[in-house]
């Protein structure tokens with residue numbers, strides 16, 4: 001062929017290619033293919049490297065934005081979480097609850113007795129943050145980030161029984177909500193009764209709320225004062241001991 005370049009030459013090469021000349025001594029087609037593969041591999045590698053660098057740059061920029069936001073906000077729990085942050089956090093929490101848990105049904109049927117037992121339990125363990133009426137309006141509930149929610153509202157009442165139970169059992173990470181499913185004093189049945197009581201919260205009566213007050217945990221000081229008053233009323237002592245003023249922190253933190 002020499003330097004001949006023309007239609008005849010290209011036809012000849014095409015013919016050989018069609019015949020599958022690879023391996024038959026023809027050394028034109030095979031190296032050409034390998035070369036194309038190499039080029040393609042190089043292009044892909046280049047894209048992958050650019051993608052990784054892009055992702056790293058995005059992560060870096062995101063970290064800087066979050067760090068700048070945290071520094072501008074500080075780490076105080078005083079600020080009220082914004083509606084968007086609350087919506088995102090609740091969405092993430094919902095996604096983290098397995099579907100099997102969400103669809104679980106309350107094995108304890110609802111009855112006045114089950115609600116009453118749930119109520120006693122709630123007054124003893126939960127009201128310190130959630131308040132007896134479930135409003136979350138307590139010194140601790142108001143001071144948390146996120147706040148203890150008003151459980152009488154639709155946002156809580158629209159959760160399934162399974163979701164409520166899962167939250168009580170496992171708590172919510174990075175919030176003040178503890179896990180109560182240790183298998184100890186709080187067993188599964190107690191927690192399912194608490195679910196019945198949470199459903200009852202929007203209908204809680206004043207009498208029930210007053211009955212709960214008597215079950216709220218008391219500080220040593222409150223207990224002593226009440227004992228003194230009781231003895232005084234029963235005529236055991238001339239007047240209540242001049243007990244030191246109860247330790248209130250002056251924040252008006254009373255469990256409703």
Ligand code: HEC
Pocket residue numbers: 093122125126127128129130140144145146147148149151155156157164167168172175176177178180194198
């Ligand atoms: C130390 C404070 C604290 C105690 C005690 C506490 N909780 Fe909570 N609870 C929280 C906070 C804070 C949240 C909000 C968590 C969030 O935003 O994901 C919460 C959320 C919940 C929720 C989810 C409601 C919703 O709509 O987000 C349920 C149900 C719940 N608590 C039940 C209970 C029960 C039942 C008890 C007692 C056995 C209890 N909690 C004790 C602080 C507390």
